[in-house]
Every structure is written in C-alpha cells, then in structure tokens.
Amino acid sequence: MILQWKPDSSAPLWDEFSEGKNHFFRDINLDHIKQIGPSCVATTLAMIARSTGADVSVDYFKKITNSQSPHTWSNALKEFGMQLAYCNNDVRRIDNYIEELVSYDDLFLVSFYSIDPPSDPDSNGKLCTAHIVTLSGNKIFDTAKSRFNGGVINATNYPRLERQTKRIFRVVPLGYPRCV
Numbered sequence: 001m002i003l004q005w006k007p008d009s010s011a012p013l014w015d016e017f018s019e020g021k022n023h024f025f026r027d028i029n030l031d032h033i034k035q036i037g038p039s040c041v042a043t044t045l046a047m048i049a050r051s052t053g054a055d056v057s058v059d060y061f062k063k064i065t066n067s068q069s070p071h072t073w074s075n076a077l078k079e080f081g082m083q084l085a086y087c088n089n090d091v092r093r094i095d096n097y098i099e100e101l102v103s104y105d106d107l108f109l110v111s112f113y114s115i116d117p118p119s120d121p122d123s124n125g126k127l128c129t130a131h132i133v134t135l136s137g138n139k140i141f142d143t144a145k146s147r148f149n150g151g152v153i154n155a156t157n158y159p160r161l162e163r164q165t166k167r168i169f170r171v172v173p174l175g176y177p178r179c180v
Contacts, residue, residue, distance in 0.1 A: 013087045013100055014170060024172055025082075025107035030136055032151045033058070035143040040132045041067045043143040044109065047134065048171065049080045070167065073109075074180040077171070084109065084180045087168040091117070095161035101135055102155050107171040108135040112163035130166045133158075 028051050035043035035058070042061035049056045065072040074084040087108070089097075094112060101108055114129040134141040140158045145151040150159065172179060 011088045013089060013097055013168060014104060015088070023104075023106050024170075024176075026105055026137065028107055028136060030134065030141055032141050032147040033143055034146050034151065038067075038129075040143050041065060041073060044132055044134055044141075045073060045076055047141065047143065048077065048082065048107070052080045052082075054080055070169065070180050073169075078174055081174045082171050083174055083176065084169040085172045085176065085178045086180060087170055089165050089168045091164045091166075093162050093164055094158070097165075098155050098158070098161060101168070102138045104170075105137050109133070109167075109169040109171065110135055110140075111166040111168070112160065113166055114163070117164060117166075131160075131163075 028048075030047055030051050033043050033047045033050075039058055039062065042058045042065060045061040045065065046056055046058045049061075061076055065076050070084060070086075077083050094110065101110070109132055111130055111132040114131055117128050131142075131144060133143070135155055138155050140153050140155045142151050142153070142158075153159075169180070
C-alpha cells in the first residue's frame with residue numbers, strides 16, 4: 001500500500017506523454033460562417049467539413065446531430081475523415097488554459113457556458129445556455145459573430161475567456177484510437 005500518495009492535479013488538456021504531440025490539422029484552412037439562430041454546433045461542424053472541400057450546409061448537420069450529444073457530432077464528421085476526442089477538462093475559465101491549447105497548434109472545439117452555470121436545471125430541465133467555438137492554431141472562429149466583427153480573432157484576445165468550460169474536444173483523424 002502506498003501511504004504517501006496524493007492525487008496529481010496537473011493533468012494536461014491532452015496527454016502528450018502517452019499519445020505524442022501530433023499535429024493532426026495544423027494546416028487546415030477554415031472559412032468563417034456566421035450562424036443563424038441558435039445553431040453554433042451545426043454551423044461549426046459545417047465550417048470544419050467544408051475545409052475538406054465538401055459542399056455541405058448547416059442544415060445538413062442540423063438534420064443528423066443533436067446539439068446536446070457530442071457523439072452525434074463526432075459521427076457526423078466521420079464522413080469527412082474526422083472525429084472528436086475528449087480532452088481532460090473541468091469547469092475552469094477558458095483564460096486558465098487557452099495558452100496550453102494554443103501551444104498544441106491544432107484544431108479544437110471549445111464549449112463554454114454563456115452564464116455562470118447553476119447547479120440544478122430549471123423547471124424545463126435546462127441548465128443554461130452554452131456556446132461552442134473552433135480553435136485553429138492561435139485563432140478562434142466564433143460563429144455567433146460576423147467575420148469582420150470578432151468572428152475570427154487571436155485566441156488570447158477572445159472577449160469571452162472568462163467563461164467557464166463545458167467541454168473541450170480535439171478534432172482527430174478518423175480511426176484515431178482516442179475518440180468520442
């Protein structure tokens with residue numbers, strides 16, 4: 001029995017030691033899309049799929065995904081040679097780890113709470129609203145903003161870095177062993 005053992009609270013967002021510091025989509029070319037209505041997930045997935053040369057619409061992803069089910073997001077990206085992998089994360093504010101994510105120089109989806117999350121859902125079962133953005137290298141693509149009004153911005157200058165994290169995913173190639 002180990003008597004002096006203590007938990008290690010220093011887990012990186014992506015376990016470099018066991019999986020290598022790969023750059024899966026370092027050279028991806030994303031074209032910003034402005035979302036219409038509450039469609040950040042579908043719009044984000046369409047933006048990523050279009051980077052492969054696919055001619056897909058936001059409506060295509062609305063039909064095949066559930067905005068509250070990341071497994072459907074990952075499955076929807078398979079047709080385009082991609083899927084999602086969960087990153088180690090907690091409810092920390094984005095500004096606590098944005099530099100670490102940028103250092104990986106790759107493609108990530110960062111989901112955060114739009115307001116301070118309560119601990120219990122309301123009478124309709126809703127906890128609170130959330131939003132998702134795409135981090136590519138050192139740029140954040142925010143589908144809720146127009147491209148020329150903060151829609152593409154340097155990650156360390158993103159105005160919502162104080163928001164608490166809901167989920168973080170790394171976009172990985174189809175078949176990568178660590179996936180959703």
